Amino acid sequence: MLADRNTYKLLTPGPLTTTPTVKDAMQIDRCTWDKDYNDITQDIRSRLIRLAHADEKDYTAVLMQGSGTFGVESVLTSIPGHDDTVLVLVNGAYSKRMLEILSYQEIKHQKLEFAWDEIPDAAKVDAYLNEHPEIKMVAMVHSETTSGLLNDIAAVAKVVKAHGLLFVVDAMSSFGGVDINVPELGIDFIVSSANKCIQGVLGFSFVVARRDALENSRGNARSLSLDLYAQYLTMEQHGGKWRFTSPTHVVAAFHQALQELDAEGGINARHERYAKCNQLLRQGMDALGFKAYIAAEHQGPIITTFFYPDNFKVDFPAMHAYLKQHGYVIYPGKLTDAETFRLGNIGEIYPEDVTKIVALFKAYVEAQHV
Numbered sequence: 001m002l003a004d005r006n007t008y009k010l011l012t013p014g015p016l017t018t019t020p021t022v023k024d025a026m027q028i029d030r031c032t033w034d035k036d037y038n039d040i041t042q043d044i045r046s047r048l049i050r051l052a053h054a055d056e057k058d059y060t061a062v063l064m065q066g067s068g069t070f071g072v073e074s075v076l077t078s079i080p081g082h083d084d085t086v087l088v089l090v091n092g093a094y095s096k097r098m099l100e101i102l103s104y105q106e107i108k109h110q111k112l113e114f115a116w117d118e119i120p121d122a123a124k125v126d127a128y129l130n131e132h133p134e135i136k137m138v139a140m141v142h143s144e145t146t147s148g149l150l151n152d153i154a155a156v157a158k159v160v161k162a163h164g165l166l167f168v169v170d171a172m173s174s175f176g177g178v179d180i181n182v183p184e185l186g187i188d189f190i191v192s193s194a195n196k197c198i199q200g201v202l203g204f205s206f207v208v209a210r211r212d213a214l215e216n217s218r219g220n221a222r223s224l225s226l227d228l229y230a231q232y233l234t235m236e237q238h239g240g241k242w243r244f245t246s247p248t249h250v251v252a253a254f255h256q257a258l259q260e261l262d263a264e265g266g267i268n269a270r271h272e273r274y275a276k277c278n279q280l281l282r283q284g285m286d287a288l289g290f291k292a293y294i295a296a297e298h299q300g301p302i303i304t305t306f307f308y309p310d311n312f313k314v315d316f317p318a319m320h321a322y323l324k325q326h327g328y329v330i331y332p333g334k335l336t337d338a339e340t341f342r343l344g345n346i347g348e349i350y351p352e353d354v355t356k357i358v359a360l361f362k363a364y365v366e367a368q369h370v
C-alpha cells in the first residue's frame with residue numbers, strides 16, 4: 001500500500017482528493033510520441049465512450065488540454081456555424097460562463113434565464129424554441145456546481161431533440177458520478193474534465209461527441225488550440241496522438257482513475273457513495289442549523305451550498321482555517337445575493353469522513369457560544 005501523504009482532504013469539487021495510486025501513476029515520465037503512451041489515450045477514449053453508454057460507431061471522445069472551461073470553450077467555439085445562434089439555459093455561474101465564451105467570439109447567442117435554485121423548465125424551453133426558429137443549438141449545465149443543483153437534462157433533451165437541434169451539456173461535475181445515457185438522451189456534445197467525478201488530477205478536459213455532428217463542424221473553429229475537429233482528426237488518424245504537447249502525467253493518472261472507477265463498481269456504485277455522503281452531510285448540517293440552499297428534490301450528489309445558522313458569527317477564513325487544521329478544506333459560496341459556503345463530497349470522501357466533518361462543525365458552533 002502506498003502511503004497517503006495528504007494531511008487534509010479536499011471538500012472542493014476539483015481539485016479533489018485522489019487516491020495514492022492515482023498520484024503514483026504520475027511517477028513515470030512518458031514521451032508523447034511513444035505508442036504505449038498513445039495507446040493509453042486510445043484506451044481512455046474507449047472507456048469514456050462506454051461510460052456514456054455510447055457506441056464507437058456513432059460517438060467519439062476527444063481529449064483537450066486545459067481545465068474544464070477549455071473543453072466547454074472548445075465545443076462552443078468549434079461547433080456552431082458562422083450564422084448559427086446558440087441558446088444557453090442559465091441558472092448559475094457556469095451557464096453564465098457559456099454566455100461569456102460566446103460573447104468573446106461574437107457567436108450569435110440568446111439566453112433563457114431561471115432562478116439559481118430552480119431547474120430550467122422544459123415547457124418554457126419548448127415555448128421559447130417555438131418562437132425562435134433561428135436557434136440551431138441549445139447548451140446547458142447538468143450539475144450546477146455554483147449551487148449544487150442537478151438540472152433535469154432528460155426533460156430538456158426531449159424538447160431540444162423534438163426541435164431537431166444540437167444539444168450541448170456541460171456535465172463537468174456530474175459525468176462519472178451520475179449515470180448519463182448520452183445516446184438515449186440524444187446529447188450531441190457532453191463535456192467534463194479529468195479532475196471531477198472520475199477522480200483524476202487536473203490538466204485536461206474531454207468531450208464525448210456525436211461523430212456526424214463533430215464532422216459537420218469542420219472549418220467552424222474560431223481558435224487554433226481549441227479546434228475540436230482538428231484534435232479529433234489527429235487522435236483518429238495518429239492512434240491517440242494529441243495535436244500539441246499533452247499532459248502525460250495527468251493522462252496516466254486519469255487512466256488509473258478510470259480503472260479505479262471500474263473497481264469501485266462503475267458509475268452506479270460511485271453515485272451511491274456520493275449520494276449517501278451528500279444525504280448524511282445535509283442531514284448532519286441541518287441538525288446544526290446550517291440549511292441547504294437547494295431543496296432536497298433538486299439537490300445533486302456532488303456539492304451542497306449552506307446558509308449559516310441564525311446568530312452565527314460569519315467568518316469564512318476562520319472557519320476554513322479551523323477545518324483545515326482538523327483535516328478538511330472547505331469551499332466559499334458562489335451565490336451573488338446571500339452569504340453561503342459550500343461542501344463538496346466527491347473524491348476520496350466516505351461516510352466516515354462526513355461523520356468527522358459534521359462533528360467538526362458541531363465543535364465549531366459550540367465554541368462560538370461559550
Ligand SMILES: *Cc1c(COP(=O)(O)O)cnc(C)c1O
Pocket residue numbers: 014067068069070072094141143144145170171172173193
Ligand atoms: C468545474 C466546472 C467547470 C470548469 O471549471 P474549470 O475551473 O475550468 O475546470 C465548468 N462547469 C462546471 C459545472 C464545473 O463544475
